[in-house]
């Protein structure tokens with residue numbers, strides 16, 4: 001049984017958790033306030049879910065999901081995530097997160113900054129361009145005509161493949177966007193950010209992105 005550990009259980013984290021349990025995964029959810037504050041979500045998710053601290057969720061996980069406000073990435077405990085695929089759903093919004101010069105001038109991506117923070121983990125950028133509600137509303141079985149696609153970016157090909165297989169299992173095609181340095185192509189204000197796109201449409205949108 002594959003376990004998904006979620007660091008962050010808000011809009012996006014709770015939706016990924018719902019899709020994961022629907023498709024046979026175990027999930028461990030966490031937030032900043034403590035496991036007791038997640039009792040309602042765990043009750044909704046059922047027997048394949050439990051709440052824990054962020055460190056415990058990471059330790060239990062085969063795949064970790066970091067889905068918190070970007071400014072909080074410095075608070076993530078790095079050691080329990082070492083060696084694991086880590087899905088990075090996060091977006092940099094300077095209005096919320098404060099200005100970071102390297103992100104404002106496109107010389108780095110937010111996913112590269114998360115990779116630098118979690119140096120022994122394998123970051124895979126995904127889910128950052130889909131509205132939280134659509135994670136359950138747009139999910140369809142593999143092979144469905146017109147199925148929505150999500151982009152994946154990573155420097156580690158094995159981790160990218162593991163995460164792409166998870167995304168396929170819970171409802172979406174994937175498009176390989178390349179390395180983390182290319183993930184600016186799916187940041188806010190790019191053509192692929194937000195709309196429901198199939199794999200060919202998303203590939204076109206990634207290619208059309210401009211800094």
Ligand SMILES: NC(=O)c1ccc[n+]([C@@H]2O[C@H](COP(=O)([O-])OP(=O)(O)OC[C@H]3O[C@@H](n4cnc5c(N)ncnc54)[C@H](OP(=O)(O)O)[C@@H]3O)[C@@H](O)[C@H]2O)c1
Pocket residue numbers: 007008009010011012013030031032033034054067068069070072075076089090091092127128129130131132133
């Ligand atoms: N909302 C969307 O539709 C959407 C779509 C794509 C991508 N995103 C991106 O995905 C990320 C999460 O967005 P969201 O809308 O899900 O946010 P959200 O609803 O505000 O939830 C954030 C979650 O992160 C937790 N958290 C904050 N700091 C933490 C820490 N240090 N350790 C552990 N957990 C922590 C919060 O816990 P507490 O409540 O206990 O503080 C909460 O569970 C953001 O970077 C966002 O830009 C959002």
